[in-house]
Amino acid sequence: DAGVIQSPRHEVTEMGQEVTLRCKPISGHNSLFWYRQTMMRGLELLIYFNNNVPIDDSGMPEDRFSAKMPNASFSTLKIQPSEPRDSAVYFCASSFGLISGNTIYFGEGSWLTVV
Amino acid sequence: SQKIEQNSEALNIQEGKTATLTCNYTNYSPAYLQWYRQDPGRGPVFLLLIRENEKEKRKERLKVTFDTTLKQSLFHITASQPADSATYLCALRDTGRRALTFGSGTRLQVQP
Numbered sequence A: 001d002a003g004v005i006q007s008p009r010h011e012v013t014e015m016g017q018e019v020t021l022r023c024k025p026i027s028g029h030n031s032l033f034w035y036r037q038t039m040m041r042g043l044e045l046l047i048y049f050n051n052n053v054p055i056d057d058s059g060m061p062e063d064r065f066s067a068k069m070p071n072a073s074f075s076t077l078k079i080q081p082s083e084p085r086d087s088a089v090y091f092c093a094s095s096f097g098l099i100s101g102n103t104i105y106f107g108e109g110s111w112l113t114v115v
Numbered sequence B: 001s002q003k004i005e006q007n008s009e010a011l012n013i014q015e016g017k018t019a020t021l022t023c024n025y026t027n028y029s030p031a032y033l034q035w036y037r038q039d040p041g042r043g044p045v046f047l048l049l050i051r052e053n054e055k056e057k058r059k060e061r062l063k064v065t066f067d068t069t070l071k072q073s074l075f076h077i078t079a080s081q082p083a084d085s086a087t088y089l090c091a092l093r094d095t096g097r098r099a100l101t102f103g104s105g106t107r108l109q110v111q112p
Helices: none
Strands: A005-007 A010-013 A019-024 A031-038 A042-050 A053-056 A065-071 A074-079 A088-095 A110-114 B003-006 B011-014 B019-026 B032-038 B045-051 B056-059 B062-067 B072-077 B086-093 B100-102 B106-111
Touching: A005 A088, A010 A019, A019 A088, A019 A110, A031 A074, A042 A065, A042 A074, A042 B100, A053 A065, A074 A088, B003 B086, B011 B019, B019 B086, B019 B106, B032 B062, B032 B072, B045 B056, B045 B062, B072 B086
Parallel strands: A010 A110, B011 B106
Antiparallel strands: A005 A019, A019 A074, A031 A042, A031 A088, A042 A053, A065 A074, A088 A110, B003 B019, B019 B072, B032 B045, B032 B086, B056 B062, B062 B072, B086 B100, B086 B106
8 A cells, every 4th residue: 555645755945935745645544644854843743634624733833834635635735935944854644543542654754945 | 841852862882782762751641652763864654652551562673661650661672783773753642632742753873
C-alpha cells in the first residue's frame, strides 16, 4: 500500500509568494495531521482533521496559514504571503481515528525554503 | 507548562553496545507514550508504544520502559549496529488534545 504522499518534495519561493503544500493520506485513514519541523523548534503540530473536519488548529502560527481537507483523500496547507521564517520541513501524517494509542504514519515531508 | 525533554546532544556509542535514550516529561498524564525513528531527509517512523500500565515493552533489539512516577521513558537498543544511527523521538498525547506532541529528539550515532 502507498504511504502518505506529499507534494512538492522541495520548494523554493520568494518572500510574499503563495505556497500550497498537498497531502494524500493513507486510504482508509480518517485522521490527518500537519506538522512543521525546524532545528530550533523541533516537530510542531499545526492542525489536525478527523473525518475531514478541523478539530484543533491552535498550532497554526498566524492567519497567513490555512489548511483544508475537502475530502477524505486530499488536504492542503497554504501559506499566503510566505516569509523567510516559514522555511521548514512540513510533514503530513495520517492515522485511523484519534483513539488513544493509534500509530500515525508520516509522509516524507515538503522542504520549503522562502528567500 | 507541558514539556517533553530529550537529550539534545548526540549520543555516540560503539557497535555492539547498548544505547539508552531518555525522554522526560512534565505536566502530562499520558495514557501511553510512543517512540519514533527519523532518518535524515525522511519522515518519522513508528517503533514502539507503551501504555501507562506497562512497565516494559520489547520488540526484537528494542526495549522501552515507562515510569509514570518519575515521568520518564527509557529507550534501549541492544547490540547496536551502525544502521541504528538516526534521530529517535518520543511522543505523548497532549492533555486536552487528541494528537501527538513530540520531543525534539536525540541523535544516535553508532560507530563501527
